[in-house]
Amino acid sequence: MEKPSVVHRQRLKRRAKRFTRRIMPFVAALFLATPVAAPVSKTLARTRTHQTLPTAEEMRATFLNQRFDKLYQAMNLEAQGLRFEVFEKAMTGYLNLKEADKLGGKDRLTVVDFSLPSTEKRLWVLDLDSKQVLFHTLVAHGHNSGENMATNFSNENESNMSSLGFYVTQAEYVGKHGRSLKLVGLDEGYNDNALKRAVVMHGADYVSEDFIRQNGRLGRSLGCPALPMDQYAQIIDAVGGQTCLFLNGNDASYSSHYLNQDIAAQALAAANTNTGQLI
Structure with missing residues (x-):
């Protein structure tokens, strides 16, 4: 066992x-x-x-960013060289001006990015209603703002420099440059002397690919955003009559009360409620 x-x-x-x-x-x-x-x-x-819940400011910024990004993508602006941060500022100002009733009936926005060299196409005319880029072309800066790059800006008379900020286009006239478009600068201290300085949109033969090939840069104006001779008349037709123009540049001191996100969000929300459109 x-x-x-x-x-x-x-x-x-x-x-x-x-x-x-x-x-x-x-x-x-x-x-x-x-x-x-x-x-x-x-x-x-x-x-x-x-x-914690997001603040009202954070929610507002997110709302604007999402809407601007949707429009930016719909218009394929990245492929055309317009940086989102510049577009975002331009759109914020556009909506502020619209809310202040400073713009006419055209949903047009012209953006100039002077942080790009003059050899690049740095002007865009945007139709915000049809979500199309009407023009993408060259534009000159002021003689004393720099050579190929615009690095200096001024609001002073006879400075021969470009002035940054938001403008509203006015009536056209015929002057020494032919058809020209008056511009009213709205940023006090930055461009509000535009009319006194005769800063206008006009055509110039030094704004061309041929001039770039011969000189390595565009010619320069006395402060005007000068346009190519073969496009300036069409651009004046497209943007004349109280539309928004924004001139961007590398100037850390620039500020504008038209970059108010609260007002921009209100204007955008109102536009969506009334029309059902993005803008």
């Missing part, structure tokens, strides 16, 4: 060892996971405790 008992006990031991080998990996995994699970739960609890 003793021998079978010994054999039986040995079999039980072998089974116990096999069971232990099989179960140990699961026990070890459970053991290792346990200390990790507690801190994670605490972290999530802390996150929920300290989570």
